Amino acid sequence: MILDGQDSASVQAAAQALAAGELVGLPTETVYGLASDASRDDAVAKIYQAKGRPADHPLIVHVADAAGADHFAHQVPDFARALMQAFWPGPLTLILPRRPEAGAAAAGGQDSVGLRCPSHPVATAVLRACVALGVHGLAAPSANLFGRVSPTTAAHVQGEFGPDLLVLDGGACQVGIESTIVDCTRGAPVLLRPGGITRDQIEAACGQALRTREELASPDPRASGTLEAHYAPLAKVRLMDAQALQTALDVLGPQASGMAVYARSPVRPASGQVLVRRMPDDAEATAQQLFAALRGFDEAGVKLIWVETPPAGAAWEGVRDRLQRAAAA
Numbered sequence: 365m366i367l368d369g370q371d372s373a374s375v376q377a378a379a380q381a382l383a384a385g386e387l388v389g390l391p392t393e394t395v396y397g398l399a400s401d402a403s404r405d406d407a408v409a410k411i412y413q414a415k416g417r418p419a420d421h422p423l424i425v426h427v428a429d430a431a432g433a434d435h436f437a438h439q440v441p442d443f444a445r446a447l448m449q450a451f452w453p454g455p456l457t458l459i460l461p462r463r464p465e466a467g468a469a470a471a472g473g474q475d476s477v478g479l480r481c482p483s484h485p486v487a488t489a490v491l492r493a494c495v496a497l498g499v500h501g502l503a504a505p506s507a508n509l510f511g512r513v514s515p516t517t518a519a520h521v522q523g524e525f526g527p528d529l530l531v532l533d534g535g536a537c538q539v540g541i542e543s544t545i546v547d548c549t550r551g552a553p554v555l556l557r558p559g560g561i562t563r564d565q566i567e568a569a570c571g572q573a574l575r576t577r578e579e580l581a582s583p584d585p586r587a588s589g590t591l592e593a594h595y596a597p598l599a600k601v602r603l604m605d606a607q608a609l610q611t612a613l614d615v616l617g618p619q620a621s622g623m624a625v626y627a628r629s630p631v632r633p634a635s636g637q638v639l640v641r642r643m644p645d646d647a648e649a650t651a652q653q654l655f656a657a658l659r660g661f662d663e664a665g666v667k668l669i670w671v672e673t674p675p676a677g678a679a680w681e682g683v684r685d686r687l688q689r690a691a692a693a
Contacts, residue, residue, distance in 0.1 A: 366518050369486035369532035378532050379493035382407075382502060387414060389507050389521040390490060391534025392482040394455045394542050394559070395514040395655065396521045397426070397504030401494075402436070408469040408503050414525060417510040422472035423503040424457050424480050424543070424588050428491035433458075433479045435500040436466045443570040444548040450569035453483035455543040455560045459585055470503040476549050476585045486534035505588055506542065507531075511693065513597050513658045516540055520659060540652035541682050545587050550580050556587045558681040560651060595686045596693030597658040599624070599666050603673045603691050606631075612670070613638070624661040627672035639664055643672060647679040654683060658690070 367374035369391055378388045382399060385407040390399040398414060400407035402425040412419050427433050430448045433440065437460035444458050462468075462477040471477045479501075482488065494502065506514035507521040515521045518533035544559030546566060552575040555563060567573055577584055604612065606629035613620065613633045621637035628643045641657055644650045661669050671687055674680040 365527060366522060366531045366533050369534040374532060375486070375489045375493055378490050378530060379497055379499070381530055382494055383497040383499050387411065387529060389518065389525070389529055389531030390487055390502070390504055391484050391518070391532060391537065392426070392487045392504070393484045393537060394482070394539045395516055395537055396507045396518065398507035399426070399502040399504035401499045402467050402470045402501040402503040403499070405469040411503060411505065415505065415508070415510045417505070420472045420586070422474060422478060422586050422588060423470045423505045424478040425467055425470050425501040426480050426482055426487065426491060426504050427501045428488065428495050429481055432481070432495070432500055433460070436463060436477050436479060437461060438463050441548055441551070443553055443572050446570045447546065447566065448481070451561055452481035453488065454481070455539050456480065457543045457545045459545065459547040459549055459556065459587060461549055467501065472586055474585055478545065478587060480543055484534055486532055490532065511594055511596055513595055514542060514655050516655050536656070538652065540654060541686055542588070544682070547585060547587070549585060550582055552580065554580065554584070556584055558685050560648070560682060562678045562681070564678060594689040594693070595655070596690045597662045597669065599661055599669045601669045601671060601687065601691040601693070603671050603687055606672050609670055609672055622666055623668040623670065624664065624666040625670045626657055629672060639666060647674070647683055650674070650683050654686060
């Protein structure tokens, strides 16, 4: 069932369900999450089962504030604290050394854990209500089947998991793509997944340059949303530049059907059976609508989605990442 996330009784009902080991669909500023008590292995197992997600693929743990991170992490470096101060609450996940007794199932068995403090007011209210009930963190990957398009509305979540799941409605997600992930376990910050917070912002906040895995000569920890193929609609996604896209449409001509185009540049399909949606010129606006657009194309029944490759530059990095992974599926 979908409940109003602005209603205090709904928030309390969600917190009580989570404390009892149940799953809840939870809005955040990035995407909707499928949440459970991060400290209960049985509750976390329900997430893996519902999503069809491999049990060694770690989940991000959401906490009410920076102090809540200390329930799950230890030996937090100064640059990570600086990032918390700059961007929490907000769309930034930090990979930190995990306390041995905390959140092993949510961490996929690794000795590190991904932590985030969301800024969405409904998520904040639920997390605080959970703390009052003794639940100090919620494992909450995106509320969709594993590898598929993330949900940005409560209706998307219900469409994935049916009417029996309790879902709090917090409106459409403001950011629209998942959080930026920074690994903080190797003595220097390493960007594992781009998002709404850019490289320049991270480096300015922590006073260090982002490093690469090649520079550190050590493997990345496993992290959410970093598989080569991810975020995929049912339709096949293909990326191409504007000229190649128009040329391909011209080759297909009036016989083209069963396909959609998502592009910033004007396109002129010869067939009226091609569904065209304009991509915003602004990276932030594109991120906010991206997953809803891909879901909309699936709902229209298209089999192929042609997408104009996003521009180069840091502002578009998160959108490029999601589309490249969707195209790899």
